Amino acid sequence: MSESALDRTARALDLVPYLLEHQGISIPELAAVFGTSEKQINDDLILIHMCGLPGYTPLELIEMYYEDGYVTVSDPQSLKKPRNMNRAEMTSLLVSLDLLKSTRSDAISDEIEGLKLKLKGALAIENPFVVINNSKGSQFIEDIESAIAHGKALKITYLSGSKDESTERSILPLELYQENEFAYVSAWCQSSEADRTFRLDRIANLEVVKNGTITKKFTNNSLKDELASIELNVSKSARTFIEDNRGVIADVVEGGDFRVRLHPIDSDWLSRTILGYGSEIEVVEPRELSDDIKARAKAIRALYPKP
C-alpha cells in the first residue's frame, strides 16, 4: 500500500496545474483522472495545501479551497504550468497516434503527422516503436461511425463468412473495432434478432436508413447452434489457428503441441475451419465434432476420385 514519496511528489506536481485548468472539479473525478483512490487524492490535497515558497506565510503557500468535495486553486505559486513529458509518456502518445493514423484516411494522416511534429518539439526522442497496419480500410467506416454516434440504423448487404450466403440485413451498429487485419462492426441485427458481428470487407453494400431507428431487444438466449467444452490438440505448425482465432479461445496449454480449449461456439464454422488444417489439429472432445469433420472430409474427398 505504501506509495513512494517520489510517486506522490510526481502526482502532486501534476495535480496543481491540472486543478488550475479544471477549477471546481470533484474529488471522485480527480481520483479517476489520476488513477488513484479518493482518499489518496484527499491526502494529497491536504499535503499540497501546506507547501509553498520560502517564508511559508499564507501569502507564500499554495492556496486552494475544497468544499463539499469540489476543489479550486486560487494561487498555485510556481506550479502554473504542467511538467514536461517524460520519454515514456511521449513514446506512448506517438505510438497511439501512429495507431490512430493506421486506421484512418489520408486527410487525417497529414493532420496526425503535423501533430507528431508539434509534440516532438516539446521533447525530441528516438521512438523505438513502428506501427504498420495492412488493413485495407473500408469505404463504409465513416457512415458506420456516424450511425453509432447518432443511434441510426443501417441496411447492409452482407456476404457471410460463416454460412456462405449473401443476405440483406437491417442493423443497429454498436461498436466498431479493428482486430488483426480486419475491421468489424458489432451490431444488433434486426433480421436475426440477435447481436451479430460483421467484417467490414464483407459488406458489399451499405445504406443509412433515413429517419429509421431500431430498438435493441434484450434477450438472453444464445441463438447459435453451439458446442460447449471443446478441446483441441493443435500442432505447432498450425499455430496460426490460435493466433487468428484468439476471440474464441478460452485457454492454451503448451506442451509438445498446444492443448486448446474453446469457448462455446458455432459448430458449423468450427468444423469448416478445423478441417482446413488436416491432421495438424486433432479434436480431443467432443466426439460429435470430430465425427462431423471426418464426414465433411470424406464428402469433399469423394469429389476427387482415385485415378
Add this chain to the structure above:
Amino acid sequence: MSDRKTERLINLTLALLATKRYLKKSEILTNVQGYEGTQEAKERMFERDKDDLRSLGIEIEVGDLDVFFEDEPGYRIPQKSYELNVPNLTGRELALLSIASSYWNDSILAPTAHSGIRKLQSLGIPAALDLDFQIKYRFENPSDLLEQLSKAILEKSRITFSYDSPSLKLRHLEPYRILFWNSFWYLIGMDLDRKGIRLFKLSRFLGDLEMSKKKNEFQIPSDFVVANFLPKSDPEIVHTARVEIRRDCAALLRRRGELITQGTDFDTYEINYETERAFLREIVWHGTNVRIIGPENLKTSLITLLDGAIK
C-alpha cells in the same frame, strides 16, 4: 514519514522553480522547509532529494555564483525545461490524442499515455467535441518486455533471449525497433547468429531477456526501414488455380476470382493465391461447393490434407 519527504520535495521544487538566480546550498538548507537535524544530515538529505527530483526527469541546473559570494555552487530549475510547452496545440488535436490514447485500454502502454494526456490537458486548451471517431482497436496485449526492449533499443545494448522456434532457441540480437504490425507485437533487429535482419514475435519469447550491461554496442543503419523487411506479397509467387463453384455459393471466393465459364450447376473461376496452405483452408471451408480442377499439385495437396483428417 513519507508525508514529510513528499512535502520537502514539493517545497524544494517550488523554490528552485521560482528563483531567477541560482540558490546557494546554504540558502536552500536554511530557507526551504523540511531540512532538519545536523548540518551533515541536512546536506545528505539535500543530495538525495536532488537525485530523486532528477529521477522524475526534472532538470536541476548547477551554476557558479557571483564572485561576491563564497565559492559555493548554486541551484535552480530552469522553467523552460521544466514546463511542458507545445505551441499552437489545438483543441481538435488534443481530442485526437485522447482518442488515440484510449486504444490501449488497460495494457502496459496505457498509464504513460494517460499521464501524457493529463499534462496536455493542463495547458488550458479548450476541448473540441466534434469528432465522431468510434473505431476501437483489439490487439494482442503487449508483453511486459516492452519497457526493457525500449531501453535496449535506446541504449543500443545487445540482448539475448530464448525464442520458441523449432530450430535455434537462444538468440543474440541487436534490437532495432519494436513493431506493432496488424495487431501483433514483434521485435526486429540484427540476428547475430544468422547475420541478418530478422523479425521475432514477442509472444514467442520464452522467459526473461538478458540485456548487455554495455551501451552503444551497435548502430541502427541510417537507411533502415522496417517495411523493407516484412514478409510481403511477391508477384513472383502468385499462383493461379482453376476451380468450380456451385451456383449461388462462395460469394467471397467469387469476389476475388475471375469468371471463366458459366454452367448450369457449377461456374468455373480462376483465382490467384500466394500460400498454398491458406488457400487450401479457404477451399476446404466451402465444403463440397468448391472443387479444384487444377493445377495438379494443388489437388494432390488437398487430397493429402483430407486424408490426414479422415485417418
